[in-house]
Amino acid sequence: MVGVDIVGVGWFGFSPNVHDHSFREMMFEAATRAFQDAGAMNPREQVDAFISCQEDFWEGISISDEFAPDPIGGSMRPTMTVAGDGIEGLAHGVMLIKTGIADVVVVESHAKPSDILTFNKIVELAMDPIYLRGRKVVNYHFIAALDAVKYMRRTGISREDLASVVIKNKGNGLKTSRAPFSSRLSKEDVMSQEVIVYPFTDVDIARPVDAGIVVILASDSFSRKFNDTPIAIKGIGYATDSSNFELAALGEANYMRVASSIAYDMANIESPLKVSGIFVDDRYSYKELEHLEALGINEVAEKLKEGYFHQGSYLPVNPFGGHLAKGYPLEAAGLSLVLDAVEYLREGAESAIVGSWRGIPTFTGGTVVLSR
Numbered sequence: 001m002v003g004v005d006i007v008g009v010g011w012f013g014f015s016p017n018v019h020d021h022s023f024r025e026m027m028f029e030a031a032t033r034a035f036q037d038a039g040a041m042n043p044r045e046q047v048d049a050f051i052s053c054q055e056d057f058w059e060g061i062s063i064s065d066e067f068a069p070d071p072i073g074g075s076m077r078p079t080m081t082v083a084g085d086g087i088e089g090l091a092h093g094v095m096l097i098k099t100g101i102a103d104v105v106v107v108e109s110h111a112k113p114s115d116i117l118t119f120n121k122i123v124e125l126a127m128d129p130i131y132l133r134g135r136k137v138v139n140y141h142f143i144a145a146l147d148a149v150k151y152m153r154r155t156g157i158s159r160e161d162l163a164s165v166v167i168k169n170k171g172n173g174l175k176t177s178r179a180p181f182s183s184r185l186s187k188e189d190v191m192s193q194e195v196i197v198y199p200f201t202d203v204d205i206a207r208p209v210d211a212g213i214v215v216i217l218a219s220d221s222f223s224r225k226f227n228d229t230p231i232a233i234k235g236i237g238y239a240t241d242s243s244n245f246e247l248a249a250l251g252e253a254n255y256m257r258v259a260s261s262i263a264y265d266m267a268n269i270e271s272p273l274k275v276s277g278i279f280v281d282d283r284y285s286y287k288e289l290e291h292l293e294a295l296g297i298n299e300v301a302e303k304l305k306e307g308y309f310h311q312g313s314y315l316p317v318n319p320f321g322g323h324l325a326k327g328y329p330l331e332a333a334g335l336s337l338v339l340d341a342v343e344y345l346r347e348g349a350e351s352a353i354v355g356s357w358r359g360i361p362t363f364t365g366g367t368v369v370l371s372r
Helices: 023-037 086-098 119-125 141-155 159-175 187-191 254-267 285-294 300-305 322-326 330-346
Strands: 004-015 049-053 079-082 104-111 195-197 210-219 231-240 278-280 351-357 364-371
Touching: 004 023, 004 086, 004 330, 023 104, 023 210, 049 086, 049 330, 079 086, 086 104, 086 210, 086 231, 086 330, 086 351, 086 364, 104 330, 141 195, 141 285, 159 187, 159 285, 159 300, 159 322, 210 330, 231 254, 231 330, 254 285, 254 351, 254 364, 278 285, 278 330, 285 300, 285 351, 322 330, 330 351, 330 364
Parallel strands: 049 079, 049 104, 278 351
Antiparallel strands: 004 210, 004 231, 104 210, 231 364, 351 364
């Protein structure tokens, strides 16, 4: 089948509060930069379809996708909405190209959490109405805490290991301008923090951030027209575990396991250890380790202690800091990791795996295999 390449990326924001731009203006800025990155592409003449990844509840606007076409160049053009993580939107773009429906597809996602006054209430509304929502949960992080404790007991991961992830990722974030929460921390700095919900302190939890991201896809027969060094999407997959909190397998991230198996089969990858880097959702410190295990990496705790996942090592993980350093832009979180991976490959790395998660209270994730 036809191959699919990333020929342009653009972003705007990555700030706790982009107060001088609306979400539509953020979309426009990100799209403009993406088209410029793709060789000054003309969206009115050279793009076949547009995809926007957003959710009405986050936007606070009913049928919010009606605001998507104009800022990204898709007015009066084929435009579709995916109410899910940006990697799910990326997968739909890949399908449009592989089936021959389109040659060039623009995928957009954004977040403006600084405009949300009832963040906790929106998360609560997404919870299972029988088992969770009726409990009137005061702190929704307790769901991740249950998952974390189950994972830690099964694998022997300790709070000191979680601190190592925090130190690594917040330090790695100093390499990029997209990481407002990056910092240099010691293990004592992390361990001395007050526990919010065991096993998490404040620095174990990534914060929401305002951002807009646009990724431009093209068939491999078209991609060289826009970019001399396109990034190939070798495999992609997404999956959802049970939405019932009572039935979902806590501590295992089965959604990532299923999504990665689909992507690996498509990319003919036998082992994730053979790629140059991994970019994985770490909006909680333990999630990086849990997701790495679900991606097929064994003995995660031992490898972490040996410095296996640090920059310059055999298999760098989140070398630009991940969500702990950059913050997570809601439905654009997956594209945020893809953005990091594209930059990493353009710097000379050969291949990368991206693993995303839609966040509490979902059990949904996606995986992308990229190659330079």
